[in-house]
Ligand SMILES: Cc1ncc(C[n+]2csc(CCOP(=O)(O)OP(=O)(O)O)c2C)c(N)n1
């Protein structure tokens with residue numbers, strides 16, 4: 639469990655067997671390019687004061703897009719604040735993702751039929767929800783699975799133990815995807831756990847664990863596809879550790895230069911998850927500058943439309959904020975709601 643799965647090397651050469659044909663690889667590349675454009679756009683919007691804060695995922699696109707590629711519409715994705723690329727590629731609209739960053743409750747409501755939960759800001763708390771969803775699906779007799787995504791820091795939370803333990807005991811169809819980007823804000827991975835890998839923690843819970851190059855979209859696809867298949871067949875949960883790197887700060891409110899060395903940044907620059915796929919596709923004769931421009935301009939147009947939609951919604955009233963949480967507003971909130979109305983806020 640200390641050997642890391644890699645299929646596509648940093649220079650774009652295959653060092654293992656690709657799990658997909660080149661048309662699928664092109665689709666994965668397009669999804670990663672699109673996701674990166676959104677990430678840059680959202681970061682710029684925050685700088686302009688149009689989003690409150692934003693947690694960039696640049697550098698982690700392969701870990702996210704590769705992991706969810708094999709999920710079916712009936713499957714569940716339960717992810718965190720940094721997982722916009724994975725969530726969007728499962729149908730959570732860019733518009734809603736933007737709204738989650740303006741404090742607008744409507745950001746937490748994906749369209750009906752999109753089995754993606756709103757992003758968890760509470761570190762690790764959502765892993766147990768994924769196990770519950772997976773368990774419910776198996777009790778109902780469906781073959782749907784639930785995937786959950788979380789960071790290296792989240793593995794220090796009690797919820798990680800509870801979720802992994804329950805999933806192991808009840809053999810729930812859950813796929814745990816840990817994006818180990820080496821940092822929990824400024825806390826290094828070495829302070830998070832004394833175990834050599836996060837993947838090996840799977841052993842203690844009676845499930846397989848796999849260490850994967852998280853910047854290799856083909857390796858992520860391969861590992862996740864096997865884990866999804868196992869879960870769907872009723873063979874229980876899997877833990878995948880995706881070793882990756884966040885290129886930017888923890889959020890737009892973080893100065894990572896205060897705790898990360900320039901050497902670390904330089905070391906990861908050559909392991910960019912997009913460039914190696916581009917090199918591979920180019921060598922295979924299925925990449926061109928023209929195609930690159932086409933996918934970039936299609937992505938930019940779709941993302942600009944989402945920004946426009948998010949910004950054109952009538953702002954939430956204070957009253958609606960009180961009404962958003964509970965089906966029946968509990969008495970203490972009803973009092974606050976009345977006071978807000980009296981103060982002219984609602
Ligand atoms: C329960 C809880 N504790 C602390 C925080 C503050 N916090 C937000 S993100 C974060 C670091 C999480 O690191 P990791 O799990 O590695 O995910 P990453 O941000 O690297 O994707 C912390 C401590 C929180 N949101 N929730």
Ligand SMILES: [Mg+2]
Nearest residue numbers: 789790821822
């Ligand atoms: Mg982390």
